[in-house]
Amino acid sequence: MDLINAVIVLLNYTVIPALTYGSQLALGAIFVTLIYGILRFANFATGDMMSFGTMFAVLLTYYFQSIGISFGFLPTALLTIPFAIFMMILYMLLIDQTVFKYYRIKKSPPVQLAMVSVGVMFVTQAVIRIIIGPTDRRFLDGEKFILKATEFKEMTGLAEGLTIKSTQMITIVVTIIVVAIMFWFLNKTKTGTSMRAYSDNEDLALLSGIDPKKVVLITWIIAGILATIGGILYGLDKSYRPFVYFNNMLPIFAAAIVGGIGNPYGAFFGGYVIAFAEIFLTYAYKRFLVYILPESLEPNSLMQLLSTDYKFAISFSILVIVLIFRPSGIFEGKRI
Amino acid sequence: MRNYLNIIVAYSIMMLLIILVGIFQSWSIALTIFNYCMISAVMTLGANIQWGYAGLINFGIMGYTALGGLAVVLVSVAPVPEAWSVGGVNMMTCLGIIIIMIFSTRYILKNIQKSNKRNYLIAGIIIVGLILIKIIAGPAIEQIEAVDPAKTGFLGGLGLPVLFSWIVGGLFAAGLAFIVGKVALGLRADYLAIATLLIAEIVVSIIKHEDWLARGVKNVIGLKRPAPYEIDLQTSPWFINLVEKFHSAKLDLANSLSERQDILNQLVIDASSVYVKLCFAGMFLVVVIILLIITQKALYSPWGRMMRAIRDNEEAASAMGKNVVKQHLFIFILGSAIVGIAGAMMVTNDGLFTPGSYRPMRYTFVIWVMVIVGGTGNNFGAILGGFVVWFLWVEAAPIALFFINLFTAHLPETNEIKVHLINSAPYFRFLLVGIGLLLIMRFRPQGIIPEKIIKQ
Numbered sequence: 001m002d003l004i005n006a007v008i009v010l011l012n013y014t015v016i017p018a019l020t021y022g023s024q025l026a027l028g029a030i031f032v033t034l035i036y037g038i039l040r041f042a043n044f045a046t047g048d049m050m051s052f053g054t055m056f057a058v059l060l061t062y063y064f065q066s067i068g069i070s071f072g073f074l075p076t077a078l079l080t081i082p083f084a085i086f087m088m089i090l091y092m093l094l095i096d097q098t099v100f101k102y103y104r105i106k107k108s109p110p111v112q113l114a115m116v117s118v119g120v121m122f123v124t125q126a127v128i129r130i131i132i133g134p135t136d137r138r139f140l141d142g143e144k145f146i147l148k149a150t151e152f153k154e155m156t157g158l159a160e161g162l163t164i165k166s167t168q169m170i171t172i173v174v175t176i177i178v179v180a181i182m183f184w185f186l187n188k189t190k191t192g193t194s195m196r197a198y199s200d201n202e203d204l205a206l207l208s209g210i211d212p213k214k215v216v217l218i219t220w221i222i223a224g225i226l227a228t229i230g231g232i233l234y235g236l237d238k239s240y241r242p243f244v245y246f247n248n249m250l251p252i253f254a255a256a257i258v259g260g261i262g263n264p265y266g267a268f269f270g271g272y273v274i275a276f277a278e279i280f281l282t283y284a285y286k287r288f289l290v291y292i293l294p295e296s297l298e299p300n301s302l303m304q305l306l307s308t309d310y311k312f313a314i315s316f317s318i319l320v321i322v323l324i325f326r327p328s329g330i331f332e333g334k335r336i
Numbered sequence: 337m338r339n340y341l342n343i344i345v346a347y348s349i350m351m352l353l354i355i356l357v358g359i360f361q362s363w364s365i366a367l368t369i370f371n372y373c374m375i376s377a378v379m380t381l382g383a384n385i386q387w388g389y390a391g392l393i394n395f396g397i398m399g400y401t402a403l404g405g406l407a408v409v410l411v412s413v414a415p416v417p418e419a420w421s422v423g424g425v426n427m428m429t430c431l432g433i434i435i436i437m438i439f440s441t442r443y444i445l446k447n448i449q450k451s452n453k454r455n456y457l458i459a460g461i462i463i464v465g466l467i468l469i470k471i472i473a474g475p476a477i478e479q480i481e482a483v484d485p486a487k488t489g490f491l492g493g494l495g496l497p498v499l500f501s502w503i504v505g506g507l508f509a510a511g512l513a514f515i516v517g518k519v520a521l522g523l524r525a526d527y528l529a530i531a532t533l534l535i536a537e538i539v540v541s542i543i544k545h546e547d548w549l550a551r552g553v554k555n556v557i558g559l560k561r562p563a564p565y566e567i568d569l570q571t572s573p574w575f576i577n578l579v580e581k582f583h584s585a586k587l588d589l590a591n592s593l594s595e596r597q598d599i600l601n602q603l604v605i606d607a608s609s610v611y612v613k614l615c616f617a618g619m620f621l622v623v624v625i626i627l628l629i630i631t632q633k634a635l636y637s638p639w640g641r642m643m644r645a646i647r648d649n650e651e652a653a654s655a656m657g658k659n660v661v662k663q664h665l666f667i668f669i670l671g672s673a674i675v676g677i678a679g680a681m682m683v684t685n686d687g688l689f690t691p692g693s694y695r696p697m698r699y700t701f702v703i704w705v706m707v708i709v710g711g712t713g714n715n716f717g718a719i720l721g722g723f724v725v726w727f728l729w730v731e732a733a734p735i736a737l738f739f740i741n742l743f744t745a746h747l748p749e750t751n752e753i754k755v756h757l758i759n760s761a762p763y764f765r766f767l768l769v770g771i772g773l774l775l776i777m778r779f780r781p782q783g784i785i786p787e788k789i790i791k792q
Contacts, residue, residue, distance in 0.1 A: 042526040044701075099774060111393055111525040115708060116777050118701055122770025125697075129763035246697065250537060253530050261527075309545035316534035323531055324519055 001158070006291035008160040012149075013287075018279040019272070020168040020237055023175035026271025027230030028252035030182070030264050031223050037199040037262035038219045039104065041113030045121040046227070047249030051242050052124055053088035053228030054235045055132050060084065061139040073143040077232055078170070084232065089224035095120055096220055104216070121246075128242050137240045140167060167237040178229055179268055182222065186264065191218055199262065251278075251312065254319040260329025269331065274315040282308045343716050343785055350723045357731065364606065367613035369730050374620035375682045377722035380706045381627050381715060382674030388713035388787065389640065390667045391647035395529045396516065398699035399536025400672045402543055402691065403512055404505030404679020409550045409689050411501035412560045413493035419480045420491060423548070426476030427491065430469045437465040480548040490551045498560040502623075502680045509676020510669045512539065517668040521661070533696060544691040556689040563615035569608040576600070579607045616685055623681065624719065627674060631715045643667060644713075702729060705773045711783030720785055728772065729765050736764030 028050060035043045043049075060080035064070070071079050099120060103113050146169050149161025186192040191214070198205040198215045206212060231245065238244070251274055259270025285303040293299075306314065322329060354373075358366030379397060386392040441458055448454045481489045520531040544552050569575045580587065583603050590596035634640050646653040646660050654660045683689050702725065710721015740761060744754040776783065 042530060099778075102778060109525070111529075112777070112781075114526050114529060115704070116774065118704065119770050119773035119777060121701070122705075122766045122773065124770075126763050126765075126767035126770060129766065130757070130760045133760065134763075250534060250696075254534060257527070257530065307545065310541060313538045313541045316538050319534055320519060320531065320538075323523060323527065327523060327527070 002291040005158055005160045006288050008162050009288050012162050014279050014283050016168055018276045020171045022272035022275030023171050024230055024234040025252055025255045025275055026268045027226050029255035029267035029271045031226040032256040033261055033264055033267040034223055041110045044117045045124055047246045048121050048124040050227045050231035051128055051245035053084050054231035054240055055128055056084040056087045057232045058137055058139045058240050075140050075142045075236055077139055077236055085225050085228045088228045089221050092220045092224050134242055140236050171233045171237055251315045254315045257319055258322050260331040263331050266329050266331035277318055278311050278314050281305050281314050282311055346720055364609050371616050371685055373723040373726045374624055375678050376726040377624055377719040378678035379675050379703050380718040380722040382671045383703055383707045384718035386671035387707055389643045392668055393525050393529045394532050395700050396532035396536035397675050397703045398694050398696050399539040400509040400675040401679035401699050402540050402694045403508040404676040405683035405689050406543055406550055407505035407508045408501040408680050408683040409556050410493045411496050411504050412498040414495040416488045416492035419483045423476035423480040426472050430473045433465055433468055437461055477548045490548050498684055499562050502677050505680030506673040506677040510673040513669040513672030517665040521664050540694045553692045559687050563612050566608040566612055570604050576604055579604050628715055705769055709776050711785040713787030714785050717783050717785035728768050732765035732768045733762045737761045
């Protein structure tokens with residue numbers, strides 16, 4: 001019985017939150033990696049682009065709520081996803097045409113494109129703050145919990161409760177669906193194959209008649225979908241605040257590089273590596289050990305490896321370690 | 337002379353803008369902007385050495401700035417004897433353990449062949465060391481932080497003069513740059529950018545959360561100053577006399593003695609803040625000029641030519657027998673040290689150390705915009721970039737407000753769009769800086785004052 005309790009404690013406080021957070025990071029990391037693999041630059045506007053898409057979802061959710069549309073027990077924000085994605089893609093294509101296209105045609109070095117993306121980051125941040133302001137916004141409605149701790153305790157008769165928030169479930173399910181469709185698209189369809197070819201060897205791809213304009217267009221569209229969904233899921237689970245989204249860029253970069261930048265599978269995996277490492281290293285194991293160990297050995301400290309303040313620092317340290325020992329990432333990078 | 341014409345024109349326009357702020361807003365604001373421009377200029381000089389001379393992209397400016405600030409606290413604040421007596425021994429032991437760890441790792445790296453055995457040994461040393469540190473430091477940290485937590489709760493500094501900390505700040509930053517350089521310099525450009533940014537984040541989060549070191553997010557206030565305090569000035573007779581002489585015409589207009597006294601008091605208060613800022617401005621100007629002379633000399637020395645050669649073609653330079661790796665590390669340390677000095681200058685200017693305020697937006701990206709806008713590879717350009725962008729960053733809100741009012745003049749005061757726009761005026765600084773960067777990158781990629789190669 002104690003063992004089951006211990007497992008429930010771990011599930012409740014580490015595994016489920018880590019899976020959720022990892023899914024959100026994974027979507028962002030695939031976005032970074034796609035841009036890196038196909039358009040060949042590190043996009044420093046990542047966090048703000050995700051924020052931009054989420055902003056529309058937030059505004060539309062408020063609008064839908066005001067005219068009385070709801071999605072039953074699911075959050076209204078899910079209904080707004082198609083519209084938000086549409087706006088996001090429009091914005092991305094606009095930026096691509098006005099800013100990135102020039103450097104792509106000139107074949108500028110990646111560093112220059114990265115600096116340009118810093119400019120885009122500033123502008124996007126300004127637009128977001130001017131439209132919606134920098135404050136914290138919650139836009140979650142519908143059922144909050146799928147499983148409450150008290151219900152679980154009654155059901156099983158265990159001492160520990162298991163809570164599953166609806167946002168956690170939604171995040172995991174939506175991520176699986178989106179990522180599955182994306183991998184299917186990249187691997188099985190003709191357009192997906194041409195994208196991979198373009199990423200592998202641009203000249204060869206051009207020689208075999210692949211239209212670079214189409215590849216770039218499709219890349220931005222997929223990127224827009226991933227960024228918006230990733231952003232909305234994060235916003236539903238925590239809350240929407242532009243500054244936080246900007247900061248999230250850093251663990252997302254870490255996830256993409258740890259997995260091997262340019263490799264979507266790696267990015268997907270990297271998101272979970274970062275999330276699990278962050279949560280497992282900062283969790284206070286006291287409650288878990290109380291169940292596992294005999295009474296004489298019970299710990300009196302919190303049994304926390306690192307304080308939660310260092311959450312971000314952990315993901316960055318992992319990145320630094322990976323960069324030193326395996327610069328191409330856990331999976332070989334630079335391949336789609 | 338013609339070669340320098342554009343530089344002179346650009347700097348004159350910049351000075352004119354600051355003087356205009358002085359006339360229209362206030363001299364105190366103008367001087368604050370000027371001082372910050374100067375600090376930014378030192379940071380851009382550092383970044384420009386790395387990016388302009390050697391083509392190394394360092395997004396970790398935030399980390400070096402924070403370390404420079406930490407140096408001010410560690411050098412100038414008076415030590416806290418109670419904290420030292422409860423936890424000093426343990427913390428020193430930990431320092432000793434860290435030093436032992438470093439040396440034993442070095443010994444192993446030198447004397448044992450590359451193998452799994454070596455990796456396990458090193459991992460073992462690190463893990464054992466960390467556990468020891470955790471055991472020894474844990475209780476000590478708790479005790480130190482319990483010493484009068486509202487005021488101290490940290491070990492304090494050395495109580496030395498604050499100017500000394502500028503050098504120490506540079507040294508701290510150089511030390512960090514050595515480690516970062518050893519770890520990350522082999523990476524390609526965009527990886528290097530991300531890696532340095534993330535390492536800087538690690539450094540800042542350590543400074544933020546290790547309260548025993550510099551109080552963390554509880555901030556250290558009331559740091560020493562190399563300039564006189566306003567309060568002292570306001571009570572010292574020579575200063576009041578000086579103000580009286582300076583404003584005698586204005587004072588003579590007063591009708592009665594008491595009114596005259598009121599005006600004088602106000603003038604003295606204003607003048608004291610201007611005087612203090614002028615003191616700082618003088619000191620910063622000295623630093624900027626010294627750095628400018630040194631960097632200018634270096635740029636046109638054989639060493640500078642070698643750096644540019646390495647930047648433009650690494651393989652060719654290394655074929656000519658130049659040690660690219662070593663030179664990269666050296667210039668990375670040099671540039672970071674300058675940024676560290678700037679960080680120390682900034683904290684000295686503010687008189688307080690707020691680790692929570694070190695954010696990548698302000699201390700990495702804005703500085704980079706300065707470097708790109710000013711002119712990569714040209715020190716005059718870098719300094720100008722620091723001035724222009726900082727000026728825009730600060731004055732964007734008033735400028736935006738002016739234009740919003742101009743364009744929405746026909747709308748009533750309660751119009752929702754107008755109110756919303758006026759409330760979001762502060763965010764136009766991002767827009768202005770971002771669009772500025774994009775325009776410069778597109779139409780003048782070398783910056784306002786481009787790099788100049790003197791043929792010899």
